[in-house]
Amino acid sequence: MTQPCTEHKECISKAMREGERVCQDNDQRFTAVRRRVLEIIWETHKPIKAYDILEKLSDSAGKPPTVYRALNFLLGNGLVHKINTLNAYIGCTHPREHAQCFFIICKVCGTATECCNSALNGIIQETAKKHNFTNYTASLEIQGVCEACANSPPS
Amino acid sequence: MTQPCTEHKECISKAMREGERVCQDNDQRFTAVRRRVLEIIWETHKPIKAYDILEKLSDSAGKPPTVYRALNFLLGNGLVHKINTLNAYIGCTHPREHAQCFFIICKVCGTATECCNSALNGIIQETAKKHNFTNYTASLEIQGVCEACANSPPS
DNA sequence: TCGATAGTGTTATACTATAACATTAATAAA
DNA sequence: TTTATTAATGTTATAGTATAACACTATCGA
Ligand SMILES: [Zn+2]
Ligand SMILES: [Zn+2]
Ligand SMILES: [Zn+2]
Ligand SMILES: [Zn+2]
Numbered sequence: 001m002t003q004p005c006t007e008h009k010e011c012i013s014k015a016m017r018e019g020e021r022v023c024q025d026n027d028q029r030f031t032a033v034r035r036r037v038l039e040i041i042w043e044t045h046k047p048i049k050a051y052d053i054l055e056k057l058s059d060s061a062g063k064p065p066t067v068y069r070a071l072n073f074l075l076g077n078g079l080v081h082k083i084n085t086l087n088a089y090i091g092c093t094h095p096r097e098h099a100q101c102f103f104i105i106c107k108v109c110g111t112a113t114e115c116c117n118s119a120l121n122g123i124i125q126e127t128a129k130k131h132n133f134t135n136y137t138a139s140l141e142i143q144g145v146c147e148a149c150a151n152s153p154p155s
Numbered sequence: 156m157t158q159p160c161t162e163h164k165e166c167i168s169k170a171m172r173e174g175e176r177v178c179q180d181n182d183q184r185f186t187a188v189r190r191r192v193l194e195i196i197w198e199t200h201k202p203i204k205a206y207d208i209l210e211k212l213s214d215s216a217g218k219p220p221t222v223y224r225a226l227n228f229l230l231g232n233g234l235v236h237k238i239n240t241l242n243a244y245i246g247c248t249h250p251r252e253h254a255q256c257f258f259i260i261c262k263v264c265g266t267a268t269e270c271c272n273s274a275l276n277g278i279i280q281e282t283a284k285k286h287n288f289t290n291y292t293a294s295l296e297i298q299g300v301c302e303a304c305a306n307s308p309p310s
Numbered sequence: 311t312c313g314a315t316a317g318t319g320t321t322a323t324a325c326t327a328t329a330a331c332a333t334t335a336a337t338a339a340a
Numbered sequence: 341t342t343t344a345t346t347a348a349t350g351t352t353a354t355a356g357t358a359t360a361a362c363a364c365t366a367t368c369g370a
Contacts, residue, residue, distance in 0.1 A: 104282065120279075128297055133261070138295065138298075140293065142279060142282065
């Protein structure tokens, strides 16, 4: 099993408060579906797939467009990020602090951690400038093996 | 229309020679299907989708598994890269020189250019180290507006 | 209360990718 | 050369990811 985050409930409620706040700031409605999807995303604490979210929704709301609409809303408001290499979604740990997030993902246990840092931002900005690109966003996904998984004995 | 690359035929034939060479080095067979798929990929000079490659193959070979098998072969041998944010594939301009490639992609005209550089590699390596990750690969995709598109008058 | 807008439900369908197994081609061994 | 072995391809079906289109409902401001 994956070690449960000790402060897990704390994380979820913090994320929900952030959601509340962001929606208020952006003059957006934080509806029941959107709430529930954000909650589900935070409950796993790992990248989760759209159709897995679907399964966790009650039957009445459980259709693809419902989930994708909620996801797109959350993505648009910076509350969630998409991991493109996995076709999966994960909650943002610090919305309102940045426009984009970088991730380092363990191929073994599936954890994805934000690894945003200013050095990375700087080099990426330089790279964009060197190529005369404007108005850019960046997606960086590093996939490797985390320390815990590297140390755990092979099955 | 997209401006044709003046050295276009040159690019294709160079890519094919590279393919030849890489397959030889890796003791792999550069079959007709694999050749043709690599050629199609280079003919567009832009990220191309699997099903668009499919359409350009003759009917006899035109089934999804054929294309995906060829793509996976080419990816595995470093002759092609996948652009995850676009679900598309593009030829590598310098196989054998690096394990991974970074891309800067114009949202308007669709061109994707490799923007690998050692500063980026360095920071990414540092980031992986800081998180105690080993055995990593990185995917970086910068999406913005290229100079030409920024300067072209709005329609 | 009414009208406009935003959000959701629902059905269908488009797009992306692989599983599974039959067939053929290439290589190695007898 | 014949035969086994393996690698590659053909073929059918299906899994997995995402959106279009339209009907319906809730919300909010006149
Ligand atoms: Zn974030
Ligand atoms: Zn791990
Ligand atoms: Zn490359
Ligand atoms: Zn452009």
